Amino acid sequence: MDFQLTEEQVLVRENMREFGKTYVDPIAVEIDENSRFPAEVIQKLGEGGWMGMPIPQEYGGAGTDYLTYAIAVEELSYFCAATGFTMSVHTGLVCMPLLLFGNEGQKKQYLTPLAKGEHLGAFALTEPGAGTDVGAATSTAVLDGDEWVLNGTKTFCSNGPVADTYITFAWVEKEEGGRGMTCFIVPKETAGMRVGAHFAKMGLRASQTSEIIFKDCRIPKDNIVGKVGDGLKIAMNSFDHGRIGIAAQAVGITQAALDESIAYSKQRIQFNKPISKNQAVQWWIADMATEVAAARYLTHSACYLKDQGKSFSKEAAMAKLFAAECSMRHTVKAVQIYGGYGYIKGQKVERLMRDAKITEIYEGTSEAQRMVIAGNVLR
Ligand SMILES: Cc1cc2nc3c(=O)[nH]c(=O)nc-3n(C[C@H](O)[C@H](O)[C@H](O)COP(=O)(O)OP(=O)(O)OC[C@H]3O[C@@H](n4cnc5c(N)ncnc54)[C@H](O)[C@@H]3O)c2cc1C
Numbered sequence: 001m002d003f004q005l006t007e008e009q010v011l012v013r014e015n016m017r018e019f020g021k022t023y024v025d026p027i028a029v030e031i032d033e034n035s036r037f038p039a040e041v042i043q044k045l046g047e048g049g050w051m052g053m054p055i056p057q058e059y060g061g062a063g064t065d066y067l068t069y070a071i072a073v074e075e076l077s078y079f080c081a082a083t084g085f086t087m088s089v090h091t092g093l094v095c096m097p098l099l100l101f102g103n104e105g106q107k108k109q110y111l112t113p114l115a116k117g118e119h120l121g122a123f124a125l126t127e128p129g130a131g132t133d134v135g136a137a138t139s140t141a142v143l144d145g146d147e148w149v150l151n152g153t154k155t156f157c158s159n160g161p162v163a164d165t166y167i168t169f170a171w172v173e174k175e176e177g178g179r180g181m182t183c184f185i186v187p188k189e190t191a192g193m194r195v196g197a198h199f200a201k202m203g204l205r206a207s208q209t210s211e212i213i214f215k216d217c218r219i220p221k222d223n224i225v226g227k228v229g230d231g232l233k234i235a236m237n238s239f240d241h242g243r244i245g246i247a248a249q250a251v252g253i254t255q256a257a258l259d260e261s262i263a264y265s266k267q268r269i270q271f272n273k274p275i276s277k278n279q280a281v282q283w284w285i286a287d288m289a290t291e292v293a294a295a296r297y298l299t300h301s302a303c304y305l306k307d308q309g310k311s312f313s314k315e316a317a318m319a320k321l322f323a324a325e326c327s328m329r330h331t332v333k334a335v336q337i338y339g340g341y342g343y344i345k346g347q348k349v350e351r352l353m354r355d356a357k358i359t360e361i362y363e364g365t366s367e368a369q370r371m372v373i374a375g376n377v378l379r
Contacts, residue, residue, distance in 0.1 A: 001304045003297075009068050016072045019048065020079035028080040031206035032351050037162050038206055041083055046117015050076075051087060055095050059107050060115035066241075067303035070248040074296070077252030081355035082206035084252055088245030089158045090114065093363075094121025094167050096241040097183065101226040101234050110165050110185055122163035123242075124154035124212045125235055132368050134181075134235060139170035139214065141182060146221045148184060150214040153196065156362075160210035161195045164188050167238075168212070169231045180229030184219060192217030203354030240313045242363045243320040244306065247299040250323035250359040254292040257327070257334035257352050261285055265337055281337060288330045295323035314376035321369035324359035331356040 005013070023041050031038050045051050053069040055061025069091065077084025098111040113119040130136035139152025150170055157166075166186040171179045186193055196211030226234055262285060265276035275281050298319040305312035331353040335342035342349045360366045 001301060005071070008064075009071055012064070012068050013071050013075055016050070016075035017078075019045075019050075020076055024076065024079040024083055028083075028348075029346055029351070031080070031082070033205075033345075035200065035205040035208075037086075037208045038080075038083055039162070042086060042120065043117070045076075045087060049117070051090060051117035051120075052095055052115025053091065055091075055099055055111065055115040059099065060112040061095070065303070065307040066244065067300055067307055070244055070299055070303050073245050073248035074252040074255070074299075077249040078256045080206065081249055081253050081352075081359075082204045084249045085204060085207050085246075086120075086159060088249055089123060089242065090121045092242035092245040093123035093238045094165065097167060097225060097234050097238045098185075100237065101183070101230065102185075103222075105222065106185060106225065110187075114165055119164035120159055120162060122157050122159040122166045122212070123238065124157040124160070124166050124168040126156045127153060128155050132365060134169075134232065137169065137171065137181070139168070141170040141172050141184065143172075143221065144218075147218040148221060148223065150184065150186070150192070150217040150219065152214050154212040154214075156199065156209055157212045158207055158209055158362075160212050161198060161208045166193075166212065167225070168214075169235060170214075172228045174228060181231030181235075182228050183225040183231045183234045185223040185225060186214075186217065186219055190217055190219060202357060203351070204358050236313075239363055240316045241306075243316040243369075244299060244302050244312075246359055246363050247295065247302070247316070247319035247323040250320070250327040250356065251292060251296045251299055253327045253352050253356050253359070254288065254295060254323070254330050257331045257349060257356075258285070258288045258292055260349050260352070261288060261334045261337045268339075275337070284333045284337065288333065291326045291330065295319070295326045298322050314373055317364070317369040317372040317376075320359075320363065321366050321373070324356075324369075325366060327352075327356040327359055 049062045052061035053064045054066050057063045073084050073088050095114050114121050127137045141148045141150050172182045174180045194213050196213045199209045265281050266274050268275045302312050302315035302319045334349040335353050338349050
């Protein structure tokens, strides 16, 4: 693995940093306080070609490698984790499965507008009784003539209230008697599909999270992704891609916590000297700097394997696990470095700490990542 970024990757990092400074940083506090989805920023990201970075140009994407994409997610998340996540869930959990498992017609009709940023995607897998235990889902799909009829309730769907295209999963009774989890595409405003409860969250408040409810929702027979029974495989593969995005998001959050901690500790005077002159504070900051670098390398190494066409499932889980726990640990420390001021609303470190927590939960909890890693190393 080459530790040197290419010229293109450096340029992408600089461009995304500039984008973040110009369009995201100025509204980050407001969209968090008001739980407002930054539709205007997502539109600009689409216009700039950022919403389909690893998707080939023939399907409306930018045709970059996965590492370049992860660098962009990190930079965007540095300014606003919710905006970085919107880009990540759209790309990793919606565009990627359509690219890898969709047929040519689906790539033209659904993937292309998604990758161009004209449409926004959502991934509806989780159900009230089926979180980590995906197989406990109870949603069903029954073929009736030329249509699938979907029934079930999905919960915690990111982009749920604002998406145009939904990837969802339901059990299909197979002719041979078994049941097959199957993946479907549901366009917004399909009759029988509605957005249910919207969730108010601890952090990541600019990202919109809701239930998606299917009640005799009819979609064309052709809206199946892959084959009947491919659903679990598609979901797990999507998570491999998505987890790299969450790892990059967590690295962005931790880097922001580090930069805030350095700046504040150098200017905050107590006992007639900056608090950065105390060894306790220095050690916290040294640990932050070390672990954010380690989290970034793990994330890049998962990207490297993905870009080489090699298996990267274990490495994506390791990157997500380490980067998420790292972001939680160090955003708590950043609040400590700020003292009482860190506990006050509007302070960046306060938002970073609330945003960091979700990276340990979604796209598989830290415990679920450990299951994936243990399953691989104990084979
Ligand atoms: C803000 C937000 C956005 C989300 N976005 C999406 C989305 O876009 N699409 C989507 O489909 N889902 C989404 N989710 C759902 C998310 O992926 C789940 O919340 C997550 O997978 C955990 O499921 P659960 O909440 O049901 O927890 P549970 O599965 O009930 O787990 C509860 C606790 O038990 C632990 N646990 C469970 N089983 C085991 C085990 N076998 N061994 C050890 N520990 C175990 C878990 O690690 C956790 O600590 C989102 C969730 C949130 C909060």
